[in-house]
Amino acid sequence: MEEPSMDARTIGAEGRAGLEELLEQACSCLTCFGQDYVDAIAELQQLRDRLTSGTFRLAVLGQFKRGKSTLLNALLGQELLPTDILPVTAIPTFIFSSEAVSAEVVFAAEATPPIRFSADSGLSLGDFLNRYVTEAGNPNNQLGVARVEIGHPAPILRQGVVLIDTPGIGSTHRHNTEVAYQVLPQCDAALFLVSPDPPITEMELDYLKEIKACLPRTFFLLNKIDNLTEQERVASINFLAEQLRPLCQALPQVIAVSARAGLQARLNEDLSAWKKSGMSQVENSLIDFFASEKKQVFHESLQRKIHDQIHHIRLRLQLSLNALMLPEGELKQKIEQFRRALPEIDREKQIAEDILSGDHDRVVAVLNREINEVRSRAKKSILEPVEVHLRTIDDTEELERVCRQALLEEIPLYFAPAMRKVEEAIRQEAVSLLQLHQQRCDELIERVRQVAAELFSIPYRAPFAGQALLAFEVPGWSSQLFISDMDPIGQKISRRFFTRKYRHKKTVKRLRQEALKLIGLNVEQISWALRKGVDESFRKYRVQLDEQLEKTIYATKQAMEIALDKNKSLVTESSGLEIRLSKAINTLDGLVSKED
DSSP, rough: OOOHHHHHHHHHHHHHHHHHHHHHHHHTGGGGGGGGGGHHHHHHHHHHHHHHHEEEEEEEEEEEEHHHHHHHHHTTTOOOOOOSSSOEEEEEEEEEEEEOEEEEOOOOOOOTTOEEGGGGGGGHHHHHHHHHBBBBTGGGGGTTTEEEEEEOOOEEEEEEEEEEEEBBBBBSSSSHHHHHHHHHGGGGGEEEEEOOSOOOHHHHHHHHHHHHHOOOOEEEEEEEOTOOHHHHHHHHHHHHHHHHHHHHHSSSOOEEEEHHHHHHHHHHHHHHHHHTTHHHHHHHHHHHHHHHHHHHHHHHHHHHHHHHHHHHHHHHHHHHHHOOOOOOOHHHHHHHHHHHHHHHHHHHHHHHHHHHHHHHHHHHHHHHHOOOOOHHHHHIIHHHHHHHHHHHHHHHHHHHHHHHHHHHHHHHHHHHHHHHHHHHHHHHHHHHHHHHHHHHHHHHHHHHHHHHHHHOOEEEEEEEEOOOOOOOOOOOOSSSSSOOOTTTTTHHHHHHTTTTTHHHHHHHHHHHHHHHHHHHHHHHHHHHHHHHHHHHHHHHHHHHHHHHHHHHHHHHHHHHHHHHHHHHHHHHHHHHHHHHHHHHHHHHHHHTTTTO
16 A cells, blocks of 8 residues: 555645635636636536545456456455456446445436336346446447446445446457546546466556556555465565555555455355455455545545646636736737747647558558458358368258358357457557557647747646547447358259259359358458447547647637737726736635645
């Protein structure tokens, strides 16, 4: 477990009331500017809503199959969340305190009403959850589920805590990794779960870097110690701690647990086994944390977002104030200098878009290569069994029937895993490239702010965190694979007019052509769906760059032009704006000076 930062202690002393007042005063000091800062006020109000809710969100994070759902089940004392030997959790699941167990599925589309679990439906809660949160029940999230909310009477939830079960990173389902990253901004702290076999991976360490950037507190758990000797357990803990040291600036505490043994102990009400599993230490550590540090960490988590937004607002205000104080001629000169800097930024944007286009072509090339391999393997996997029948069965009606049955069996058997394999390869390639583009996008947007800040001699502070990543989306292909519609009735008719040898020869030729055609149709179905997903995801990223950059440029130019408009107007009006700007800046400076 990490030590609390000094910032966390400072903010904790201020408390919720202080942050509420900070947001209230920040919004209040902007109202005098009318429509010019409506967007900024709306973003501050969203942060205030998050603070008002007051719920502390503790997520269980890590690689797939590390035992995250089992760990949560152990903490809850019930086999509630689905677990399996294969990757299961596909949807983030939020578990909050309730007098009785309940569940509600919330969909991404606002027009789709939530679905609530009912015991009268004939389904168990486990079966209900399987339909929506697992890959088996909801592959690729075809149902468009945003999250699942579960109410539970577990004592650990009664302190205003929401536990979050997340999809694991690194599974064959790449979208699970994306969701695992996207849920981070919604969390306040994390239980980071690893296991000794395999040891912590490079992907997990990269994920942990993102966690550390977003969350002020992380607990480290080593799960699945059941089959380790004492010597192996100590060695595994020491190895993990050393791997984590560079990210934690110190040797972190690692708690060794067996979530599976802990769950069984809770179900059997075996206190001795509960302690032996290590879960007692996890539970006690969390209880102590909730009692002594939860508010501090919650405030620090939210403070990062608040201060980013306030500093962006302050930059706009300071731009207007500095611009207003310049003579009209010099102000016009500064505005012109900013405008002359925009083509360079636009060139950088064009370079980013060119790189994005090249990355798109690289992903498409990977897709084409994978598709060609699928086609080649399909011919071997599907046609070879068919060829055996074509060489050994003389009766044409029987040959038609047997070949149809063989294709009926072989096509789904081959193409279902082939679809998943190609999708995973494309996701890995696309997401790695799109993440780099996201970084370029963030840097370019910050460049606009830096240019304006330097032009008007305003100190510049980089934000704590970048924008949330967009998802790489793949439209679901039809589960109805193309199957042969060969009809042996035609053989009965042709028997009246052609010899057996001629009929057999023509049938063999036609069956080969039909089999190749079916392979081609199914391959093209995979190719089309994935190509559509690649094109749409890259298009969204390009639109995102345009929208965010234009929004930043517009807000920056507007801050200057407000001053130019007032500069041309009456002196008294200009003086009034100067006073309001100065007052707003001083208010924001006073609000954040204690934490900065």
